[in-house]
Amino acid sequence: MRTLDCEILVVGSGPGGATTAALLAEAGHDVLVVEEGPDLRIDSAPNYSLDEMEQKYRNGGLNTTLGRTGITYIEGRCVGGASEINAGLYHRPHAETLDRWRREFHIEDFDLDRLRPHFEDIEAELSVGPRADGLAPSSQKIIEGADKLGWRHEQIPRFWRYGPEDGPRGRRRSMSETMVPRARAAGARLEADTRVVRILHDGRRATEAHALTRGTIRGRIRFRHLVVAGGAVQTPLLLRRSGIKRNVGDSLRLHPMIRIAARFDARVNDPAFGVPVQQVSQFKPRITLGCSHSSLPHIAMWLGREVPDRRRIMEQWEQVAVFYVAVQGEGHGTVRALPVLGEPLVRYELTDADMAAMGEGLSHLGRLLFEAGARELYSPVEGQPPLRSVADLDRLLQLPHGTAVAVSTIHLFSSLPMGEDRRRCAVDSYGRLHGFDNVSVHDASILPTSPGVNPQGTIMAITRRNTAALLARGL
Numbered sequence: 001m002r003t004l005d006c007e008i009l010v011v012g013s014g015p016g017g018a019t020t021a022a023l024l025a026e027a028g029h030d031v032l033v034v035e036e037g038p039d040l041r042i043d044s045a046p047n048y049s050l051d052e053m054e055q056k057y058r059n060g061g062l063n064t065t066l067g068r069t070g071i072t073y074i075e076g077r078c079v080g081g082a083s084e085i086n087a088g089l090y091h092r093p094h095a096e097t098l099d100r101w102r103r104e105f106h107i108e109d110f111d112l113d114r115l116r117p118h119f120e121d122i123e124a125e126l127s128v129g130p131r132a133d134g135l136a137p138s139s140q141k142i143i144e145g146a147d148k149l150g151w152r153h154e155q156i157p158r159f160w161r162y163g164p165e166d167g168p169r170g171r172r173r174s175m176s177e178t179m180v181p182r183a184r185a186a187g188a189r190l191e192a193d194t195r196v197v198r199i200l201h202d203g204r205r206a207t208e209a210h211a212l213t214r215g216t217i218r219g220r221i222r223f224r225h226l227v228v229a230g231g232a233v234q235t236p237l238l239l240r241r242s243g244i245k246r247n248v249g250d251s252l253r254l255h256p257m258i259r260i261a262a263r264f265d266a267r268v269n270d271p272a273f274g275v276p277v278q279q280v281s282q283f284k285p286r287i288t289l290g291c292s293h294s295s296l297p298h299i300a301m302w303l304g305r306e307v308p309d310r311r312r313i314m315e316q317w318e319q320v321a322v323f324y325v326a327v328q329g330e331g332h333g334t335v336r337a338l339p340v341l342g343e344p345l346v347r348y349e350l351t352d353a354d355m356a357a358m359g360e361g362l363s364h365l366g367r368l369l370f371e372a373g374a375r376e377l378y379s380p381v382e383g384q385p386p387l388r389s390v391a392d393l394d395r396l397l398q399l400p401h402g403t404a405v406a407v408s409t410i411h412l413f414s415s416l417p418m419g420e421d422r423r424r425c426a427v428d429s430y431g432r433l434h435g436f437d438n439v440s441v442h443d444a445s446i447l448p449t450s451p452g453v454n455p456q457g458t459i460m461a462i463t464r465r466n467t468a469a470l471l472a473r474g475l
């Protein structure tokens with residue numbers, strides 16, 4: 001068995017782990033980052049291609065929750081985590097959301113004003129700004145439809161750089177382009193293709209981690225402080241497998257999404273633009289409407305299995321684009337470890353209010369797309385014919401609850417909420433695991449509930465704040 005020693009072990013190199021590693025290494029600490037996925041370049045495969053799904057998605061993106069409505073969810077699994085495969089859309093959270101978290105979960109020193117320097121730092125580091133290369137045609141459709149209906153809409157800034165070396169479409173400022181090189185430059189070591197499978201602990205201290213490299217080489221890692229940053233599903237999985245269970249994996253939240261493909265008379269799909277950036281803000285944070293990436297595999301996925309004339313629609317792909325409804329969501333889920341296999345069992349129940357919000361969002365989105373000239377919408381409800389009018393849309397929305405609708409998510413959080421309320425929180429106001437002196441959690445798990453906006457900025461700002469607190473206390 002291989003043995004590694006470090007002062008601070010960081011498990012996972014997504015936005016939470018990579019930010020933590022960079023800041024701790026720059027403060028002079030000896031940091032080892034262990035990442036289960038491979039170490040690849042940002043451009044090792046085209047964004048949203050099948051190759052990218054194979055290389056960088058956990059299980060190729062095929063993960064589903066159990067519950068009355070199964071929800072397909074995607075996790076990144078590579079150096080940089082999901083920042084390597086995401087759309088780069090950046091939001092600060094709403095001040096009211098932070099305020100509610102502070103009150104309900106008893107979080108100390110926590111509001112938008114105190115987080116502002118952390119957001120500003122991250123925005124500078126990730127080059128957050130508007131698109132410099134024009135709007136995709138499907139974004140224009142969002143604008144056209146929303147303007148006709150008198151709804152507010154906005155261009156969402158992205159973490160993207162348009163430097164001379166970044167090409168005409170710019171380059172995503174993922175973790176492998178920003179925080180990971182910063183951590184390495186400051187002396188952090190990174191072990192890719194290595195999964196931490198168990199944490200040993202003794203009373204209030206974690207003592208060592210057991211890991212597997214490429215599924216076969218066993219290793220043990222000794223450390224003084226442990227930061228777990230595996231994301232909202234993998235972090236509770238690892239802790240539960242290690243016998244750490246109090247408030248761990250009991251309160252998973254997610255943003256449920258419904259996608260709908262729409263066909264227009266003229267071209268709306270230009271893959272060169274990547275993920276379009278326009279969103280309807282009229283109904284935020286409860287409901288967000290926007291456009292997805294519309295690569296061929298994505299169109300095929302969101303058309304549904306039973307759509308008639310599938311071949312004709314695919315042949316007209318340039319006239320087809322995919323749009324989404326995302327809702328803030330108030331359902332709950334759990335993460336458990338399957339015995340023997342050690343894989344996660346994720347259960348999630350959408351509430352009636354979630355279903356109602358998705359129906360309302362679908363109705364808004366459908367109306368907007370017809371106003372913008374859509375000829376056909378391909379129903380997200382299996383077995384339903386294409387929708388050609390607002391009347392068809394209204395009929396679809398009358399279907400009883402429980403009709404099979406394709407719900408998915410790319411935003412998961414809240415499986416170890418932060419705060420001083422020990423009845424429901426797994427970590428304290430600064431991300432330290434309750435009941436332990438040398439374990440912190442720095443990832444999406446600790447957001448108390450759904451933020452209602454694209455979450456990476458919030459995860460990174462809270463991580464930066466909590467890492468500063470860790471340094472101030474001398475770990």
Ligand SMILES: Cc1cc2nc3c(=O)[nH]c(=O)nc-3n(C[C@H](O)[C@H](O)[C@H](O)COP(=O)(O)OP(=O)(O)OC[C@H]3O[C@@H](n4cnc5c(N)ncnc54)[C@H](O)[C@@H]3O)c2cc1C
Nearest residue numbers: 012014016036081082086088089196230231443444455456
């Ligand atoms: C397709 C997609 C599009 C998205 N678009 C946006 C967007 O536009 N804007 C936005 O703000 N957010 C977006 N998100 C969400 C955002 O990317 C995530 O919220 C964010 O990456 C979560 O960061 P994290 O640090 O919690 O974990 P992750 O990014 O999930 O990283 C965790 C890392 O830890 C590794 N790991 C897990 N367990 C172990 C273990 N036991 N041992 C070793 N390594 C381990 C994983 O392999 C992974 O690389 C998107 C997500 C997806 C999937």
